[in-house]
Each structure stands twice: as structure tokens, then as C-alpha cells.
Amino acid sequence: MSDVAIGLDVGGTKTLGVLVNREGVILDELKSSTPHDAQGGAGAATGKVLSEQVATFAQRHELDLATLPIGIGMPGMVRRDGRLAFAPNLQTVSGASFPELLKELLGSELVFMENDGNCAALGEYAWGAGRGVENFVMVTLGTGIGGGIIADGELVRGQSGFGGEIGHMAVEARGALCGCGGYGCWERYASGGGLARLTFEWAAEGRLPQLVELCGGAQNVRGEDVTRAANEGLVEALTLMNDVAWWLARGLANLVAILDTGHFVIGGGLSVVADLLLPSAREHLVDFTFGYDRRPPIVVVTSDLTVHAGALGAAKVAFDRQP
Numbered sequence: 001m002s003d004v005a006i007g008l009d010v011g012g013t014k015t016l017g018v019l020v021n022r023e024g025v026i027l028d029e030l031k032s033s034t035p036h037d038a039q040g041g042a043g044a045a046t047g048k049v050l051s052e053q054v055a056t057f058a059q060r061h062e063l064d065l066a067t068l069p070i071g072i073g074m075p076g077m078v079r080r081d082g083r084l085a086f087a088p089n090l091q092t093v094s095g096a097s098f099p100e101l102l103k104e105l106l107g108s109e110l111v112f113m114e115n116d117g118n119c120a121a122l123g124e125y126a127w128g129a130g131r132g133v134e135n136f137v138m139v140t141l142g143t144g145i146g147g148g149i150i151a152d153g154e155l156v157r158g159q160s161g162f163g164g165e166i167g168h169m170a171v172e173a174r175g176a177l178c179g180c181g182g183y184g185c186w187e188r189y190a191s192g193g194g195l196a197r198l199t200f201e202w203a204a205e206g207r208l209p210q211l212v213e214l215c216g217g218a219q220n221v222r223g224e225d226v227t228r229a230a231n232e233g234l235v236e237a238l239t240l241m242n243d244v245a246w247w248l249a250r251g252l253a254n255l256v257a258i259l260d261t262g263h264f265v266i267g268g269g270l271s272v273v274a275d276l277l278l279p280s281a282r283e284h285l286v287d288f289t290f291g292y293d294r295r296p297p298i299v300v301v302t303s304d305l306t307v308h309a310g311a312l313g314a315a316k317v318a319f320d321r322q323p
């Protein structure tokens with residue numbers, strides 16, 4: 001059994017690789033751009049980037065590729081057999097089998113794939129803000145909402161491996177169109193992308209008059225302008241952030257109703273403004289949650305592992321699934 005594993009977190013723009021020991025300590029780290037190049041078949045360009053990172057780690061640390069466990073976190077629907085069924089934000093890799101590609105390129109035998117949100121949940125469960133918490137949900141607020149569910153101490157993988165796609169839970173059945181083709185998905189309201197969309201709408205509707213003036217037109221107001229202004233105390237920006245928190249709490253309350261979870265770990269890009277979101281989300285949760293006062297207090301905290309959650313979790317997958 002190897003004392004170290006590699007975790008590779010493939011994002012829409014960047015791929016982050018880490019070399020990790022069994023205590024979850026990052027020994028080395030690499031960052032590359034994620035290619036969006038369809039040449040050579042499904043995932044060939046991405047497979048090349050991954051194999052370069054693995055080869056670099058192996059060379060720097062004199063590791064044996066045949067026995068080195070490797071975990072890959074992918075943004076998309078990852079089948080239990082490790083094949084990627086569908087990656088809406090990374091179309092060129094849909095259908096790819098990275099375990100096969102890495103075996104071909106490097107002779108790697110121990111390569112395992114998992115959805116990136118599920119990886120983040122496993123990372124936080126092992127070494128982060130979900131440590132020792134047998135029932136919690138990881139909620140990654142990026143362009144969309146990713147996540148992973150830990151129930152009774154186990155990752156919920158589901159029938160095919162597609163479990164935990166919490167961002168596509170409908171919270172407004174006739175609401176905004178989502179990238180998945182559905183309407184009113186949670187991620188269109190409570191993510192960084194949701195904030196951007198609401199900002200655009202509110203600016204056009206005249207609900208952000210000071211920001212529109214400051215930015216020189218309704219079309220120029222961005223989500224970042226709203227968070228900056230909210231941090232400075234501008235009331236209209238705080239009102240919009242409270243609306244995002246309201247939507248966030250809507251989805252969290254649904255998850256509580258279904259899973260009876262009492263603990264949420266919030267990560268992703270938007271979690272840098274957790275101070276603007278979480279206090280009011282916690283308040284809304286009191287109103288939205290079925291039987292709130294019959295439950296222990298619901299904990300909503302930010303991620304400990306932040307940008308490394310997915311890569312660390314991918315390494316954990318590699319440690320856990322190697323035969």
C-alpha cells in the first residue's frame with residue numbers, strides 16, 4: 001500500500017494536482033490550464049495534461065507509477081465504472097475514460113474517478129470542516145452549485161454514481177433556465193452565477209440605482225460590484241446579497257427535509273463572501289426548515305480545505321478505492 005496518492009481536480013479553467021500523504025498533508029502541488037481541445041477524441045488533450053502532472057510528481061519524488069494511486073475529480077456525471085457520462089462545462093471530455101488514458105500513457109494501474117463535488121465532500125469529511133460528522137452536505141458555490149452528500153458516514157453515490165447533484169434541485173419550478181436544460185435549478189439563484197444573473201436582473205429593473213450610476217450603466221454592474229458595495233455597507237447591495245442568502249437557505253432547507261442533515265460545509269468561489277451570506281442564510285433556515293425547533297441547531301460553516309478540497313478528496317478516493 002502506497003503512503004502517498006495523487007489527487008487531480010479538473011476544473012473548467014484550471015487543473016489542480018496534489019501529492020498527498022495519508023494524513024492529508026499536501027507534499028507537492030501543480031497547476032495547469034484545462035484544455036478545451038476536441039482533437040484526438042474525447043478527453044485526449046485533458047488526459048495529456050493529467051499525465052504530465054502525474055509524470056512530474058513521479059519524477060520529483062521518485063514514485064513508482066504502477067503502484068501509485070491516482071484519483072481524478074471531474075465536473076460532470078461520473079459513472080461508477082469511472083467513465084465520464086456527461087460534462088456540460090467541459091464538453092470535450094464527455095465519454096472519456098481517464099483510467100484507460102492514463103494506463104495507456106503512463107502505465108498507471110490504480111486510477112479512480114469521481115465527481116468533483118463528491119470529492120470535495122470526501123476531502124472535508126476526511127481532513128476538513130466535515131471531519132467526524134457522519135451526516136453533512138458539501139455545498140460548492142461556484143459558477144454553479146456542486147456538492148456531495150455524506151449520509152451515515154458514507155458518500156451517497158446513487159444508482160449510477162451520479163448522486164449529489166444538488167445544484168439541479170428545482171427551487172422555482174417555472175424559474176430561470178439552467179445550463180442543464182431545466183428551469184429554476186438552485187444553482188441559478190444561490191451560486192456565483194446566480195448572483196451575476198440576479199445582479200443583471202435587478203440592475204435592469206432599477207433596483208440597484210446607486211450601483212448602476214457608479215458603474216456607468218445597468219449592463220456594467222457585475223456580481224463583484226455588488227459584493228464589494230455590500231462589504232462597504234451599501235443598502236441596495238446588502239438587500240441583493242440577502243436575496244441570494246434567502247435562495248441559499250431554500251435549498252439547504254430542502255436538503256434538511258430529505259436527508260435530516262444538520263451540518264453544511266460551504267465552499268467554492270462565492271464562499272469568500274460567506275460573512276455576507278451565511279448569517280442571513282442561517283436566519284432564513286429557521287423559517288424554511290420543516291420542524292426546525294424539533295431538531296438540534298443546524299450548523300452552516302465554510303470549507304476548511306478551500307481551493308484544495310476537490311484535489312484532496314480525489315486523493316482520498318484513490319487511497320480508499322485501491323484494491
Ligand SMILES: [Zn+2]
Binds near residue numbers: 168178181185
Ligand atoms: Zn440545472
